[in-house]
Amino acid sequence: MAIIGGGSAGLAALKQLSHLGKQAILLEAGSKVGSKNLSGGILYSKKPKKGNVSNVEQLYENFLDDAPIERKITKYILHSTSQNKIYSMDLTTAHDYQANFGCSVLLNKLNSWFAVQAEEAAKKLGGGIIPGVHVKSINWNEQNDATIIQTDELDEFEVKAIIAADGVNSEVAETVGARKKFTPEQLYQGVKVIVKLPEDIINKRFGVSSDEGAAHLFAGDVTLNHIGGGFLYTNSDTLSVGAVYHFDSQISNPTEPYNLIDVLLKNPLISEFIKDDVPIKPKIDKNLPQEEQLRIRFAVAKLIKTWYEIREASLSSIGRDRLLKSGKYKTVEDIQKRLSAIQEQMTEKFGLTFGTDYLEDEYGAKLVPDGKRCRMRKPYFKNILFVGDAAGRGVFVGPRIEGLNVGIDDGVRAANAVAQALDKNDFSENSLGENYSKSVDESPFTTDMKEIDKDYLKIFLDAAKDVPKDIIGSRYGPILKMMSSGTMRGIAVKFANILGYDKLLPMIESEDTYVRVPIQLAERLGEPVLSSYSPTIPSIADRIANLNYNDDHLSHIKVLNPTSEYIKKMVTLCPAKCYTEESGKVIIQHEGCVDCGTCSQETEWKHPRGEKGIHYKYG
Amino acid sequence: MSHLNIAVIIKLEPDFSEGNVSYNPDGTLNRAETKNTLGPHSAIAAHAAFFGRVMYDAKVSIATMGPPIADLALQQAQQISDAEELHLYSDRLFAGADTLGTAEVLRVGIEKMQEKMDIVFSGHRASDGETGQTGPQTAWKLGFTFLGNVISYNVDVETRMVRAKRLISLQGLPNIIEEVEAPLPVFISIDPTYKSSYNTVSQRLAFQKYKKEAIQLSDNFKDYLKIFNAKELGVDETLVGLPGSPTIVYKVERVPKSTATRQAEVIDGSDPEQISKVVKKMKEALSAMVIK
Numbered sequence: 001m002a003i004i005g006g007g008s009a010g011l012a013a014l015k016q017l018s019h020l021g022k023q024a025i026l027l028e029a030g031s032k033v034g035s036k037n038l039s040g041g042i043l044y045s046k047k048p049k050k051g052n053v054s055n056v057e058q059l060y061e062n063f064l065d066d067a068p069i070e071r072k073i074t075k076y077i078l079h080s081t082s083q084n085k086i087y088s089m090d091l092t093t094a095h096d097y098q099a100n101f102g103c104s105v106l107l108n109k110l111n112s113w114f115a116v117q118a119e120e121a122a123k124k125l126g127g128g129i130i131p132g133v134h135v136k137s138i139n140w141n142e143q144n145d146a147t148i149i150q151t152d153e154l155d156e157f158e159v160k161a162i163i164a165a166d167g168v169n170s171e172v173a174e175t176v177g178a179r180k181k182f183t184p185e186q187l188y189q190g191v192k193v194i195v196k197l198p199e200d201i202i203n204k205r206f207g208v209s210s211d212e213g214a215a216h217l218f219a220g221d222v223t224l225n226h227i228g229g230g231f232l233y234t235n236s237d238t239l240s241v242g243a244v245y246h247f248d249s250q251i252s253n254p255t256e257p258y259n260l261i262d263v264l265l266k267n268p269l270i271s272e273f274i275k276d277d278v279p280i281k282p283k284i285d286k287n288l289p290q291e292e293q294l295r296i297r298f299a300v301a302k303l304i305k306t307w308y309e310i311r312e313a314s315l316s317s318i319g320r321d322r323l324l325k326s327g328k329y330k331t332v333e334d335i336q337k338r339l340s341a342i343q344e345q346m347t348e349k350f351g352l353t354f355g356t357d358y359l360e361d362e363y364g365a366k367l368v369p370d371g372k373r374c375r376m377r378k379p380y381f382k383n384i385l386f387v388g389d390a391a392g393r394g395v396f397v398g399p400r401i402e403g404l405n406v407g408i409d410d411g412v413r414a415a416n417a418v419a420q421a422l423d424k425n426d427f428s429e430n431s432l433g434e435n436y437s438k439s440v441d442e443s444p445f446t447t448d449m450k451e452i453d454k455d456y457l458k459i460f461l462d463a464a465k466d467v468p469k470d471i472i473g474s475r476y477g478p479i480l481k482m483m484s485s486g487t488m489r490g491i492a493v494k495f496a497n498i499l500g501y502d503k504l505l506p507m508i509e510s511e512d513t514y515v516r517v518p519i520q521l522a523e524r525l526g527e528p529v530l531s532s533y534s535p536t537i538p539s540i541a542d543r544i545a546n547l548n549y550n551d552d553h554l555s556h557i558k559v560l561n562p563t564s565e566y567i568k569k570m571v572t573l574c575p576a577k578c579y580t581e582e583s584g585k586v587i588i589q590h591e592g593c594v595d596c597g598t599c600s601q602e603t604e605w606k607h608p609r610g611e612k613g614i615h616y617k618y619g
Numbered sequence: 620m621s622h623l624n625i626a627v628i629i630k631l632e633p634d635f636s637e638g639n640v641s642y643n644p645d646g647t648l649n650r651a652e653t654k655n656t657l658g659p660h661s662a663i664a665a666h667a668a669f670f671g672r673v674m675y676d677a678k679v680s681i682a683t684m685g686p687p688i689a690d691l692a693l694q695q696a697q698q699i700s701d702a703e704e705l706h707l708y709s710d711r712l713f714a715g716a717d718t719l720g721t722a723e724v725l726r727v728g729i730e731k732m733q734e735k736m737d738i739v740f741s742g743h744r745a746s747d748g749e750t751g752q753t754g755p756q757t758a759w760k761l762g763f764t765f766l767g768n769v770i771s772y773n774v775d776v777e778t779r780m781v782r783a784k785r786l787i788s789l790q791g792l793p794n795i796i797e798e799v800e801a802p803l804p805v806f807i808s809i810d811p812t813y814k815s816s817y818n819t820v821s822q823r824l825a826f827q828k829y830k831k832e833a834i835q836l837s838d839n840f841k842d843y844l845k846i847f848n849a850k851e852l853g854v855d856e857t858l859v860g861l862p863g864s865p866t867i868v869y870k871v872e873r874v875p876k877s878t879a880t881r882q883a884e885v886i887d888g889s890d891p892e893q894i895s896k897v898v899k900k901m902k903e904a905l906s907a908m909v910i911k
């Protein structure tokens with residue numbers, strides 16, 4: 001039994017299989033589990049009205065006590081923006097809707113923790129996790145009914161069944177022919193940066209305690225007319241700032257993904273959220289001898305590093321404890337004194353000054369499947385079960401952004417189906433595949449991808465009840481009116497669901513919703529927000545240079561037609577700027593690729609070989 | 620399956636990696652502030668030993684001679700190799716030893732280990748001024764077959780034979796890979812290009828298991844550490860340290876860049892006669908190389 005892909009979904013499958021006493025191995029392409037995963041991200045635990053889901057704290061018994069979560073999100077606010085005017089709506093009720101909790105997470109840390117838990121259980125049964133292995137194909141030997149996995153790194157081997165958890169750009173799904181590549185209409189493009197900010201400052205600025213956190217969502221002019229929006233989530237001592245946009249909206253009106261992030265960062269409210277004291281490096285006198293210049297540069301770099309380390313620790317409860325325990329400092333005042341001393345040394349000796357700016361520590365991007373439009377109706381192929389993003393199962397409804405918890409639930413469902421198949425020794429589509437498919441169909445998450453939930457809708461109607469009707473416009477006015485009465489709402493939603501969610505989606509997910517109405521709201525009802533500085537935003541080249549890669553001289557992406565319209569758009573849309581156009585032909589330089597999948601539509605696209613490519617520090 | 624015992628000899632060296640080197644204001648290396656670490660070649664030897672641990676469930680022991688702080692190198696090597704036995708030979712008396720003196724200490728130490736060794740690994744050479752003779756000399760003193768520049772190996776535990784690939788670089792000729800076979804015990808000096816490869820699912824699982832174990836062991840490395848001074852080790856004092864070191868280094872000089880001694884001859888590729896001349900020359904050159 002093999003699981004392909006060690007994201008949250010694959011790891012959940014391994015944990016559950018081990019829990020059921022079944023031996024399984026998990027193959028992950030990254031050199032370490034967690035290094036290739038990227039999310040926003042808020043991980044939810046849900047309690048649906050109807051049906052059951054497997055939540056993270058049930059699967060990992062010690063989750064609530066031990067897991068490296070960032071903060072439990074206790075505030076959830078939607079901001080409509082138009083230049084410096086912002087209209088804010090508290091949507092904490094929507095965030096709390098049918099939720100046990102929702103916590104901010106960073107996937108490198110979190111998935112590594114899941115891996116330790118899952119592997120501990122798996123090892124006892126002779127299974128485990130094998131990182132650094134990229135699966136390249138799966139074959140079936142018709143004669144002896146064997147399923148053979150081929151990888152770039154290992155001798156081929158046989159398995160009884162497979163759980164494919166290889167993410168949105170699933171090669172497994174594509175190479176075996178289980179589904180076609182997702183199309184732009186079925187996808188979102190997500191980009192995100194990690195901003196460093198000390199814990200105490202986050203607590204104060206966002207009005208939360210150390211274990212609480214805030215989520216801020218953005219729509220309006222920050223979208224640059226794209227359908228989607230921005231987010232800012234508080235982590236322990238970082239912020240996740242990102243943008244998620246419908247990919248077809250990006251295809252029809254291409255905007256550099258990093259520009260979409262930059263617009264967010266420049267919005268005065270976000271600029272104020274991310275700002276911090278940062279040291280400004282002095283200009284070194286070019287007339288000094290070379291060695292002297294070098295010496296100063298080294299000394300300054302070292303001082304800045306020490307300053308950051310001590311400052312960060314001094315502004316966090318755990319950091320302070322650590323410093324005091326180390327014995328180097330007796331009291332918190334001692335730490336402060338040391339910090340001031342370094343600061344003084346920086347200023348007096350090297351002419352370093354301090355100013356207001358922000359500090360970005362990681363840039364990343366990935367496609368996100370829109371479950372409403374692309375979930376696999378038949379999430380299996382022969383003896384392979386697809387879970388999580390590989391099966392196209394993200395729940396994205398309005399501000400509801402859920403992929404992690406859905407993948408975890410899928411992983412458990414797939415593991416249960418495989419365990420049954422192992423007991424019956426029947427891995428046929430009719431048995432294993434159908435069992436799993438049935439279970440997935442019963443999942444409340446699947447229902448949520450198919451129909452409007454009138455109670456969830458009511459939350460928004462209540463939140464918007466003070467909004468003048470003319471802003472909502474002729475298009476939504478009558479609907480809103482109808483929806484605001486309890487009995488009418490029930491009927492209207494029923495009617496809408498009969499009409500079909502698919503038909504309603506283009507209306508709900510439109511420029512009106514994400515761009516025009518929010519701009520109107522901000523202009524008419526918003527308050528002006530001023531920022532005291534303008535952030536120095538790193539160029540995309542600097543952002544890429546700051547990422548960790550294990551370079552592969554072989555390219556994992558091949559351009560099929562260097563003159564196609566689509567591939568030309570990649571010059572703008574590749575978040576890592578890997579594409580350039582020279583005399584009408586598009587060429588790729590794969591070295592900075594972050595494996596997002598944006599260009600996969602018209603390329604021969606594979607994940608890099610085992611251990612190669614991007615390695616996210618936060619994810 | 621009969622058991623396999625592996626020893627690795629390692630060395631603590633200054634860490635020349637970025638950020639760890641410290642310079643004096645005058646630009647010279649500040650030895651006191653520069654961090655020390657397990658030498659890169661020693662690390663490769665430890666990886667080779669770990670290969671034996673994963674593939675043959677071997678028991679690994681590590682030995683080093685050096686100052687007390689060399690226990691850091693032992694810890695790092697344990698983290699790589701999952702060793703259960705760590706030896707540090709530390710005595711003022713050993714100070715100033717040349718390779719022959721070092722070899723004597725290592726021989727005595729290795730023979731004092733819990734098990735009789737089947738394979739002893741050493742790195743190619745240290746990066747801080749060693750001449751690469753410690754390995755061969757220790758092998759000679761132990762009476763083990765010496766295999767140098769090994770880039771991969773495997774062991775038949777039943778017949779107690781080791782099969783190894785050696786990288787041979789002869790000046791002016793393309794590198795060749797020689798495959799040799801020798802009965803245990805052997806002393807293997809690992810080539811810098813050595814890389815362990817684990818090609819099957821079960822090997823990878825074993826790799827993961829032992830790697831985890833190694834990290835756990837090395838967290839408490841002091842429980843596995845034994846430190847010996849000259850007396851405890853029971854070495855013949857005339858054979859170790861300065862008195863046992865016949866080499867006298869009186870000056871270290873840069874080797875002047877040699878001017879080419881080869882002569883080139885231009886061959887006309889379209890002339891068959893000239894081509895056969897080239898082939899003949901190549902044959903001569905190849906037959907001059909000793910290949911088993």
Ligand SMILES: Cc1cc2nc3c(=O)[nH]c(=O)nc-3n(C[C@H](O)[C@H](O)[C@H](O)COP(=O)(O)OP(=O)(O)OC[C@H]3O[C@@H](n4cnc5c(N)ncnc54)[C@H](O)[C@@H]3O)c2cc1C
Pocket residue numbers: 004005006007008009010027028029030034036037038039040041042043044133134135136165166167168170171172190191192242243244365366367368387388389390394401402403404405406407607
């Ligand atoms: C910007 C952004 C914001 C998001 N916000 C949220 C949020 O707030 N809340 C939420 O719940 N969800 C959010 N999501 C979605 C969520 O992150 C994903 O749904 C989830 O991470 C998918 O998990 P997965 O395990 O299915 O796939 P992945 O995490 O993509 O894991 C797939 C794994 O398979 C490996 N792999 C791929 N191919 C192979 C191969 N051939 N061989 C071996 N290994 C392979 C990869 O290396 C990878 O580790 C967001 C996503 C993005 C991009």
Ligand code: SF4
Pocket residue numbers: 557570573574575576577578590592593594595596597598599600
């Ligand atoms: S090359 Fe393709 S997969 Fe890589 S970052 Fe660019 S668009 Fe994404």
